[in-house]
Amino acid sequence: MKLYNTLTRQEEELDFNKQDINMYVCGVTPYSSSHIGHAMSTVVFDVLRRYLEFKGFKVNHIQNFTDVDDKMIQAAKKLDMSTADLANNNIESFLNEMALLNNLPAQLYPRATEEIEKIIEIIESLISKGLAYHNKDGVYFRVEKVLDYGKLSRRTLKDMISGSRIEIDQNKENSMDFALWKSEKPGEPSWDSPWGKGRPGWHIECSAMSIKYLGNSIDIHGGGLDLIFPHHENEIVQSESFTGEIPFSKIWVHNGLLRMGSDKMSKSVGNIVLIRDVLDKFSTNAIRMFILSSHYRSPLEYNEDQIKSKEISIKxxxxxxxxxxxxxxxxxxxxxxxxxxxxxxxxxxxxxxxxxxxxxxxxxxxxxxxxxxxxxxxxxxxxxxxxxxxxxxxxxxxxxxEYNQDEFLEPLMKILTNIRSELRNKKEFELADKIRFDLYNIGINLEDSLEGTNWNIIDN
Ligand SMILES: [Zn+2]
Structure with missing residues (x-):
């Protein structure tokens, strides 16, 4: 089998001379409900895993949750809850939605806040090698020290600096140095460390979890195209510097992004379609067929008419x-x-x-x-x-x-409400009320008016 490797920019034969394939896929930051863009990425890597299993490999699939970062902290503050509670709620819905999308569960879903020990071990080692330094804001990776920094995104340090919107930070040696550890700010969750209380930077968690659970050098590392820089670039440099083993991952697989018209679907643009809303409207099979009808590296434009047409194909x-x-x-x-x-x-x-x-x-x-x-x-x-x-x-x-339940629900409810009005016309109120009561118990509410009977599904 050939897979496109972002690192080498070419399709490469998977010549894994072994039974097990270690695959790490970057997961979500559970600060809000997941959108259909997340569904696309998870379906792509689910199919990659299913196909490798079909070929006889055993796939060790790990996917993380970034359960503490700026977005988590802001969202928790807004909702007046702890970041831990916010994470727990959203992780539970995410895992439910993954099951409804018929994605096989990963073997393990480690969380950043539960891997602090490994994270600290890696940062300490990087400092001792002279590759990281500590200042009042936290600990930073010294990017100038590593000659091949930028090899995944194929950018030189000079390109990165001119292309970035990062303001010059007087406390950093180089504006591209990235945070491994962030010093505590008032009101934020924090953990003890050799550099005082604080929390991990974003990239270090994936290095820690990938190395801890899958080893120094893995087979496949996956995620969306938008993670190539800086996230995956930084994962590579800090992991390879820590372990001394190259490559951190043999193959880097990136899926294209989901678009709404010509825009990327993102919370900041406000054009989000939630997974649960799509699952309410369409069957799992139709959603998956829609996603897979486009090649995983191409951008995919969200289109409900196309998903609808997939229902017919599935039928x-x-x-x-x-x-x-x-x-x-x-x-x-x-x-x-x-x-x-x-x-x-x-x-x-x-x-x-x-x-x-x-x-x-x-x-x-x-x-x-x-x-x-x-x-x-x-x-x-x-x-x-x-x-x-x-x-x-x-x-x-x-x-x-298989079938969109609304499609059956509509005619079925019409039959039931018609029978019930006939019963009421015949003054058989007991039976009419029983229909209403039984429907209520399964979550359907009937409302009688002069025009007839309306029904709706009771929101929990
Ligand atoms: Zn990651």
Whole structure:
């Protein structure tokens, strides 16, 4: 399999001569609800993991939570709660949403605030090597000391300085030196350290967790394109300086970003679509197929009409699974299966080309529809359809996440409310009230008016 490595700017053959693949993916800062951009990144790395597992590897997948930083502190202050409570609440919803998106859970979700010991160990070592220094604001990495700083983003220190909007800080030796540790400010959460109370800088946590749980040199490090600089650049320089082992990660995989029209989806622009709102409107399969219909390195434009059209595509696939029986024609069915499976694997081997893999699934659908119409038993083909879909995390067998529930709810509620008004017209109030009571118990509220009965789902 070939994967594009941001570090070398080329597709590279994965020649991992071993059973285990160590994969670290940068996670979220749980200061608010997660948006569909986060869903895109997690689905991409979920499919990479599923495909590697399909190829027989055991993937050790670690994903962190940045549960303390400026955004966490500001948001907690606004809500008048502790950063720990804020983190716990948002992490719980995030993990729920990941499950609803049918993402396999990572083996471990370490949190920055629980890894302070390892973080301090790395910073102390960097200071002792002369690669970091302590001033009143905290501890900083001395970027000038490392010759290959900038190798991931391919920028020289001079480019970085002229391209950055960082104001000159009199206390830093070089304006590009970045914080490993931040000294305590009043009212902020803090931990004891050899440099007084404070908290970790952003980048150091990922080095600490990756090294602690996966080793000095890992196979795949992932995240969104926007993390290349400064986050991943700084992770590399501090990790390789600490361990003395190069490379910190063999392959760097970055997904393209989700856009709203021509803008990046971001909280500061105010064009956020939350994962939970998308999950309310569309099925998991349709959302995943929409995300995977575009190559993971390209930007993806959020488009609800396109997600809607994926519902229809998914239904086409599930409908075919209902066909049963027919005459056995081993030659024809195995020929079709072999060709389509090969094409699917070729597509996925080619830098995880999911749009081509999905096209192959629909080619298989076309073949099987034809064979079925000729009266041939397609059970083996249906089995392959399920297995290939599963690699993309599309669950064709589970009808509950298959169909958008609103689509059924609307006509169903119409039937129920009509029956109930008939009962009321016939003065059978007891039964009419029972319908209302039972619906209320499952979270649906009925409101009678002169125009008729309206219904709505009760918000918790
Ligand atoms: Zn990270």
């Amino acid at each position: 086409k696939l599930t409908k075919l699974l209902e066909n049963t029986g027919g005459k056995v024609d081993f030659d024809q069915i195995s020929y079709v299966c072999q060709i389509r499976q090969e094409q699917f694997i070729n597509a996925m081997d080619d830098d995880l080309n999911t749009p081509r893999a999905i096209a192959t699934i629909f080619d298989l659908h076309k073949d099987l529809t034809r064979l079925s119409s000729e009266g041939i038993d397609i059970a083996a083909g249906q089995d392959l359809l399920n297995r290939l879909s599963d690699i993309l995390g599309l669950d064709l067998k589970n009808k509950n996440i």
